Amino acid sequence: MNNTKPILGIFGGTFDPIHYGHLRCALHVQQACHLEQVRLMPCHLPAHRASPGVSAEQRADMVRLAIADYPQLALELLELQQHRPSYSAISLAQLALQYPEHQLAFILGMDAFNQFTRWHRWQQILQLADLIVCQRPEYQTLSAESQALLLHRQVQQAVDLQQPGKGRILVLDNPLHPISATELRHSLPELNACPAWLPPAVWNYIRLHKLYS
Numbered sequence: 735m736n737n738t739k740p741i742l743g744i745f746g747g748t749f750d751p752i753h754y755g756h757l758r759c760a761l762h763v764q765q766a767c768h769l770e771q772v773r774l775m776p777c778h779l780p781a782h783r784a785s786p787g788v789s790a791e792q793r794a795d796m797v798r799l800a801i802a803d804y805p806q807l808a809l810e811l812l813e814l815q816q817h818r819p820s821y822s823a824i825s826l827a828q829l830a831l832q833y834p835e836h837q838l839a840f841i842l843g844m845d846a847f848n849q850f851t852r853w854h855r856w857q858q859i860l861q862l863a864d865l866i867v868c869q870r871p872e873y874q875t876l877s878a879e880s881q882a883l884l885l886h887r888q889v890q891q892a893v894d895l896q897q898p899g900k901g902r903i904l905v906l907d908n909p910l911h912p913i914s915a916t917e918l919r920h921s922l923p924e925l926n927a928c929p930a931w932l933p934p935a936v937w938n939y940i941r942l943h944k945l946y947s
């Protein structure tokens with residue numbers, strides 16, 4: 735039996751700033767997994783790292799600019815609108831209530847997946863959503879904890895997520911994008927032109943607001 739509920743992808747991130755690694759992964763996942771939409775959700779107060787120097791509103795503005803040409807992508811403001819640590823388990827519980835007619839899939843890179851069993855109430859996430867893991871250069875070795883999770887939960891094909899269910903994990907065979915926001919933040923002060931890994935509209939925003947200088 736096919737699942738009649740469309741799948742909504744939730745791609746959480748600090749997006750400090752958003753770059754083509756994020757954008758191309760979001761577009762690839764949406765198409766490869768037949769997601770109705772991918773909603774990019776900037777975290778407000780990251781629970782797991784220092785607060786970014788750029789405000790949550792500005793990080794969201796950059797996401798909005800980066801996705802403007804792609805109707806299959808949308809900005810999810812849930813975490814920005816709440817003054818609490820941005821725990822994915824809490825956000826997904828709220829999104830599940832907000833989108834009862836959809837099945838949820840949380841999208842994350844391999845580096846994030848390798849830390850997943852240290853997340854706040856991570857077991858609850860697997861009761862609320864499937865995980866779609868994007869491969870990322872330099873992070874292609876799975877931690878022992880991630881391997882253990884995959885043992886019982888991994889599905890091999892995107893089409894498997896169309897069946898009713900939750901807590902399944904798909905590791906995608908996606909094109910690799912060797913870029914990180916950390917690297918960008920370090921190189922941006924030296925750059926005079928838009929680098930290949932940044933959407934031009936995001937570059938213009940960074941220049942206009944003198945970010946990362």
Ligand SMILES: Nc1ncnc2c1ncn2[C@@H]1O[C@H](COP(=O)(O)OP(=O)(O)OP(=O)(O)O)[C@@H](O)[C@H]1O
Binds near residue numbers: 844868871914915917
């Ligand atoms: N180049 C990439 N390829 C695949 N996944 C990526 C890539 N860059 C980021 N991601 C994933 O996108 C999500 C949000 O990442 P984040 O906003 O932290 O970007 P980042 O480039 O990892 O930033 P930073 O270097 O500041 O940690 C995470 O799940 C991360 O694994």
Ligand SMILES: O=C(O)c1ccc[n+]([C@@H]2O[C@H](COP(=O)([O-])O)[C@@H](O)[C@H]2O)c1
Binds near residue numbers: 783822846852853
């Ligand atoms: O909920 C948690 O404990 C948790 C711990 C680490 C990361 N996350 C989420 O994972 C997403 C990617 O995180 P990051 O640091 O790679 O931007 C982002 O939505 C974070 O809020 C969530």
